Amino acid sequence: MDADIEDALDTGGRDRPLYRQVQDRLQAALADGVWKPGEMLPTESDLGQRFQVSTGTVRQAVLALVREGLLTRRAGKGTFVARIDPSQGFDRFFRFRRDAPAADFHPQIKVLDVNTLCRAEPSILETLALAPGDEVLSIKRLQLQDETPVCFSISYFSRAMVPLLESENLSERLYPILEERFGLHVVRADELLRAVAADEEVGRLLQIDEKSPVILIERTVYTYRDRVLECRKTYGRSDKFSYKIQLR
Amino acid sequence: MDADIEDALDTGGRDRPLYRQVQDRLQAALADGVWKPGEMLPTESDLGQRFQVSTGTVRQAVLALVREGLLTRRAGKGTFVARIDPSQGFDRFFRFRRDAPAADFHPQIKVLDVNTLCRAEPSILETLALAPGDEVLSIKRLQLQDETPVCFSISYFSRAMVPLLESENLSERLYPILEERFGLHVVRADELLRAVAADEEVGRLLQIDEKSPVILIERTVYTYRDRVLECRKTYGRSDKFSYKIQLR
DNA sequence: CAGTGGTCTAGACCACTAT
DNA sequence: TAGTGGTCTAGACCACTGT
Numbered sequence: 026m027d028a029d030i031e032d033a034l035d036t037g038g039r040d041r042p043l044y045r046q047v048q049d050r051l052q053a054a055l056a057d058g059v060w061k062p063g064e065m066l067p068t069e070s071d072l073g074q075r076f077q078v079s080t081g082t083v084r085q086a087v088l089a090l091v092r093e094g095l096l097t098r099r100a101g102k103g104t105f106v107a108r109i110d111p112s113q114g115f116d117r118f119f120r121f122r123r124d125a126p127a128a129d130f131h132p133q134i135k136v137l138d139v140n141t142l143c144r145a146e147p148s149i150l151e152t153l154a155l156a157p158g159d160e161v162l163s164i165k166r167l168q169l170q171d172e173t174p175v176c177f178s179i180s181y182f183s184r185a186m187v188p189l190l191e192s193e194n195l196s197e198r199l200y201p202i203l204e205e206r207f208g209l210h211v212v213r214a215d216e217l218l219r220a221v222a223a224d225e226e227v228g229r230l231l232q233i234d235e236k237s238p239v240i241l242i243e244r245t246v247y248t249y250r251d252r253v254l255e256c257r258k259t260y261g262r263s264d265k266f267s268y269k270i271q272l273r
Numbered sequence: 274m275d276a277d278i279e280d281a282l283d284t285g286g287r288d289r290p291l292y293r294q295v296q297d298r299l300q301a302a303l304a305d306g307v308w309k310p311g312e313m314l315p316t317e318s319d320l321g322q323r324f325q326v327s328t329g330t331v332r333q334a335v336l337a338l339v340r341e342g343l344l345t346r347r348a349g350k351g352t353f354v355a356r357i358d359p360s361q362g363f364d365r366f367f368r369f370r371r372d373a374p375a376a377d378f379h380p381q382i383k384v385l386d387v388n389t390l391c392r393a394e395p396s397i398l399e400t401l402a403l404a405p406g407d408e409v410l411s412i413k414r415l416q417l418q419d420e421t422p423v424c425f426s427i428s429y430f431s432r433a434m435v436p437l438l439e440s441e442n443l444s445e446r447l448y449p450i451l452e453e454r455f456g457l458h459v460v461r462a463d464e465l466l467r468a469v470a471a472d473e474e475v476g477r478l479l480q481i482d483e484k485s486p487v488i489l490i491e492r493t494v495y496t497y498r499d500r501v502l503e504c505r506k507t508y509g510r511s512d513k514f515s516y517k518i519q520l521r
Numbered sequence: 522c523a524g525t526g527g528t529c530t531a532g533a534c535c536a537c538t539a540t
Numbered sequence: 541t542a543g544t545g546g547t548c549t550a551g552a553c554c555a556c557t558g559t
Contacts, residue, residue, distance in 0.1 A: 042527075042528060042529090043528075043529075044528075044529085068543080068544065068545085069544085069545070070544095078529080078530090079529060079530045079531065079532095080530090080531090080532095081528095081529065081530065081531085082528080082529060082530080084545090084546095085528085085529090093521060094521045098544095098545065098546095099537090099538085099544085099545075100536070100537050100538080100544070100545045100546060101536070101537035101538035101539080101543080101544050101545065101546095102537080102538060102539085102543095102544065102545080103538095103543090103544060103545075104544090104545080212521075213519065213520060213521050214519070214520045215517070215518070215519050215520075216517070216518045216519075216520065217515055217516070217517050218466055218488065218515060218516040218517075218518070219488065219511055219514075219515045219516075220468035220469070220486040220487055220488040220489075220509070220511040221468070221486055221511060222485070222486050236484075237470070237486075238468040238469055238470045238485075238486030238487070239468055239486070240466065240467065240468040240488075241468075261468070263467055263468040263469060266467075267465055267466060267467045268465070268466040268467075269463070269464070269465050269466075270463070270464045270466070270518060271461065271462070271463050271464075272461060272462045272463075272464065273341060273342045273460075273461050290546075290547060290548090291547075291548070292547075292548085316524080316525065316526085317525085317526070318525095326548080326549090327548060327549045327550065327551095328549095328550090328551095329547095329548065329549065329550085330547080330548060330549080332526090332527095333547085333548090346525095346526065346527095347525085347526080347556090347557085348525070348526045348527060348555070348556050348557080349524080349525050349526065349527095349555070349556035349557035349558080350524095350525065350526080350556085350557060350558085351524090351525060351526075351557095352525090352526080522558095522559075523557105523558095523559085524556105524557085524558090524559105525555100525556080525557075525558100526554105526555090526556085526557100527553105527554075527555075527556095528552100528553085528554075528555100529551105529552080529553085529554100530550105530551085530552075530553105531549105531550100531551095532548105532549085532550095532551105533547100533548080533549075534546105534547085534548085534549105535545105535546075535547075535548100536544100536545090536546075536547095537543105537544080537545085537546095538542105538543085538544075538545105539541100539542090539543090539544100540541080540542090
């Protein structure tokens with residue numbers, strides 16, 4: 026299992042620096058599930074011995090993976106595979122504006138529909154890297170805060186990738202479920218934001234007039250090796266939902 | 274001028290590690306304009322001697338500032354104060370979707386109105402950290418791509434901070450002007466996105482029906498020491514304007 | 522050529538965590 | 541007390557840049 030990891034690094038050609046090669050090996054090992062989310066990695070000096078490099082070089086590789094969000098470290102404890110923190114709420118992959126303190130923000134999730142589609146839209150199939158005819162699981166959910174609808178979302182998954190997902194409690198956050206039940210770990214997400222007019226369904230669900238402006242977020246979620254895990258469309262009520270970004 | 278920089282670091286108390294202290298000193302020096310945008314900093318070993326620390330410690334400090342976007346380094350050349358790259362187009366602080374290759378994206382900017390306000394909205398004054406009665410400069414501009422309006426924006430500046438800005442060519446990008454003429458360097462920006470209905474003015478300017486959905490971006494731009502430089506509202510045409518983010 | 526940052530090593534000592 | 545990552549040092553050699 027660790028055999029690939031132990032193979033000698035390329036110290037001659039030097040097309041990639043050693044710490045990059047270590048980083049690549051570690052990332053591949055994570056993708057192969059050598060260490061599961063939450064588990065501890067070997068220590069710096071241990072990894073240094075395995076790769077036959079100094080701890081400083083291991084350190085450079087590990088810190089790069091920490092910056093990418095794949096690992097976390099805690100002084101005195103060790104280096105761990107990053108995991109979705111259920112207590113983190115919507116901080117990492119959601120950017121609601123919070124007028125109330127984070128602790129008071131506990132939206133209620135209502136599952137509206139779960140369906141297996143045999144003929145999903147071509148754009149969805151393409152994003153999920155599926156062929157025509159492949160089955161797609163769609164999940165429609167509504168989020169409410171204090172009984173008021175905030176946003177409505179439709180998630181699409183490759184049916185084959187998440188067997189029996191519908192037997193889970195889908196009114197919880199989906200990403201911890203994916204991690205715990207299917208070993209599918211969210212690594213990053215791309216989002217495209219637009220303003221659109223609410224159609225009949227969106228207007229009805231969000232309790233606003235048809236053609237009211239809503240924010241549409243098209244999200245693509247990736248796991249290791251740039252594999253697409255989910256694509257999702259979220260419609261947010263313009264008076265309850267805004268999106269915050271810091272640019273550097 | 275460099276006197277503060279040369280002062281001994283705190284090696285005893287150790288509330289902050291040395292590399293953080295070096296980072297703070299460098300950041301303060303940048304804020305004081307000790308080195309202007311585009312200029313080269315002393316070498317690692319030079320800085321190490323000044324601060325009486327090893328080059329590895331200087332390196333840690335400098336790399337942190339590179340990650341924050343305040344410095345850039347080029348192998349074989351040196352470390353430089355980051356500057357707004359006019360050829361960078363909208364890559365850094367704008368996130369248009371580009372259906373065309375970046376090279377083909379050259380929006381035309383039309384200046385609609387430049388005005389000095391004696392009584393700006395309280396929210397604007399607050400964001401700009403001004404008192405009631407302080408003068409605010411407002412600039413309304415329209416961006417067109419191939420003769421079609423894409424977005425409309427209103428920028429607000431503290432009048433006193435940018436004297437005679439209106440005598441510049443405001444159909445160019447504003448941030449290079451601020452840097453070159455006023456020594457005001459953009460360090461970071463916060464943005465809040467919402468979907469709203471176009472009012473009469475926005476509809477007319479963007480050539481869309483009143484009440485059509487548009488994306489509203491409220492941006493606050495900061496220079497060194499978290500000083501607010503500009504606040505801006507941008508209204509984007511929903512069919513021409515979308516916003517892309519990568520989350521990690 | 523001399524000077525720069527990029528990479529890498531082999532240590533040292535510290536603060537934090539758990540037992 | 542033992543083990544972890546966090547910080548720091550004082551070198552070394554390399555690749556790249558400009559003269």
